[in-house]
Amino acid sequence: MSAHSAPAAPASGIRFERVTVAYGKRGESVALDALDLTVEPGEVMALLGPSGSGKTTALRAVAGFVQPASGRVFIGDRDVTALPPHRRGIGMVVQQYALFPHLRVAQNVAFGLKARRVPRGEIAGRVTEALEMVGMADYARRYPRELSGGQQQRVAIARALAIRPGVLLLDEPLSALDAQLRSGMLAELARLHRELPDVSILYVTHDQVEALTLADRIAVMDRARLQDCGTPQDLYRRPRTEFTASFVGNANLLPVTVGGATPGSVRFADTELTVTGADEPGHGPAPGADATLCVRPHLVGLGEGENTLRGTIAEVQWRGSTHRLFVDVAGHRVKADVRELRETPALGQSVALHFAAHDAVLLPAGTAPQATDPAATRAPAPTPAPDLAAAGVAKGAAPGAGGATDG
Ligand SMILES: Nc1ncnc2c1ncn2[C@@H]1O[C@H](COP(=O)(O)OP(=O)(O)OP(=O)(O)O)[C@@H](O)[C@H]1O
Numbered sequence: 001m002s003a004h005s006a007p008a009a010p011a012s013g014i015r016f017e018r019v020t021v022a023y024g025k026r027g028e029s030v031a032l033d034a035l036d037l038t039v040e041p042g043e044v045m046a047l048l049g050p051s052g053s054g055k056t057t058a059l060r061a062v063a064g065f066v067q068p069a070s071g072r073v074f075i076g077d078r079d080v081t082a083l084p085p086h087r088r089g090i091g092m093v094v095q096q097y098a099l100f101p102h103l104r105v106a107q108n109v110a111f112g113l114k115a116r117r118v119p120r121g122e123i124a125g126r127v128t129e130a131l132e133m134v135g136m137a138d139y140a141r142r143y144p145r146e147l148s149g150g151q152q153q154r155v156a157i158a159r160a161l162a163i164r165p166g167v168l169l170l171d172e173p174l175s176a177l178d179a180q181l182r183s184g185m186l187a188e189l190a191r192l193h194r195e196l197p198d199v200s201i202l203y204v205t206h207d208q209v210e211a212l213t214l215a216d217r218i219a220v221m222d223r224a225r226l227q228d229c230g231t232p233q234d235l236y237r238r239p240r241t242e243f244t245a246s247f248v249g250n251a252n253l254l255p256v257t258v259g260g261a262t263p264g265s266v267r268f269a270d271t272e273l274t275v276t277g278a279d280e281p282g283h284g285p286a287p288g289a290d291a292t293l294c295v296r297p298h299l300v301g302l303g304e305g306e307n308t309l310r311g312t313i314a315e316v317q318w319r320g321s322t323h324r325l326f327v328d329v330a331g332h333r334v335k336a337d338v339r340e341l342r343e344t345p346a347l348g349q350s351v352a353l354h355f356a357a358h359d360a361v362l363l364p365a366g367t368a369p370q371a372t373d374p375a376a377t378r379a380p381a382p383t384p385a386p387d388l389a390a391a392g393v394a395k396g397a398a399p400g401a402g403g404a405t406d407g
């Protein structure tokens, strides 16, 4: 451990080593279950998951606000598990700006520097530098109550950056802002990250658009456990579980049986479908096994094709540039996002849908999200919810409801 309180280059990179956190008198409620996860120096890792899945708890374990029951937390190659928060070299921003109301903007930003005994002569310059980074240098003398929500959140980010942390922890920093402001701040966070290429960022959100936009990798959490981790493209194109498929993007999940007359085929109701990779030994479920076929709505087209499904129109939603068709196929409701149609198909009309073998992914059956009743994909289903994420309802949105990325 370094004897200096202000090392020249702050340690970057975060490593969770089987970190378990339990709340309650006897530690009976496990909020984080043996988390293994590495955030590389300079990487943005999004922690994505439904409410209560343990995202904030993971962040608090890095910050030092909660003590793991077991496991270790590293920042850089330093084991910080037993260190108090102020000695970990981290900056943290939470959802509710949490600025000191009685201090001006500049004093708020200077706070962490004073606490860390940065020499007086250096403080003013570092405060200005941090405020410039977030475009708030002109507001240094204002009080928080004289700022908008977005401006307050910028100051909170400046305050976190002023200490020049190696690790930046962001807990839903944009969720209190309205949709338009959020999208602007998202672009600013991306720019900040380009300006601070060495800082590791752990970004908690349950908004998949934020995760897909900003993150180098996404860690998907559910019920205190890490379910999946990969690049946004990986998780979107090649999800490994039904949970990931429906939480990252929108998905059709159809129950199938592996194996049919031709190699690489699966059976869905009375139809034989082909899936690239389904016949490779060691890949995916074995022949005869039940599996789930995942295909994204925007990869399902109208008309016949390589894999054809026949059904009847149950609902049509116009979404400006696209139409979303809900088609009942053998008792299951299939979603297709197609380019805006000149003529809206009538309810009850017979249609064919198709998708390419290489656009389908075979998943192990029974890896569905807890909150989603499997019956919800069965027809006649209740009217599917509109895309909540698109409507700006991010907090607590049910898995699978956030279809803004492909809607
Ligand atoms: N201080 C605490 N005492 C007891 N239980 C807690 C405490 N903080 C969190 N929990 C519980 O731990 C679990 C995980 O909580 P956590 O705050 O990490 O979830 P989250 O993924 O951040 O959820 P959200 O998206 O709603 O913020 C939840 O079941 C929660 O009720």
Ligand SMILES: [Mg+2]
Pocket (backbone or CB within 6 Å): 055, 056, 057
């Ligand atoms: Mg939280």
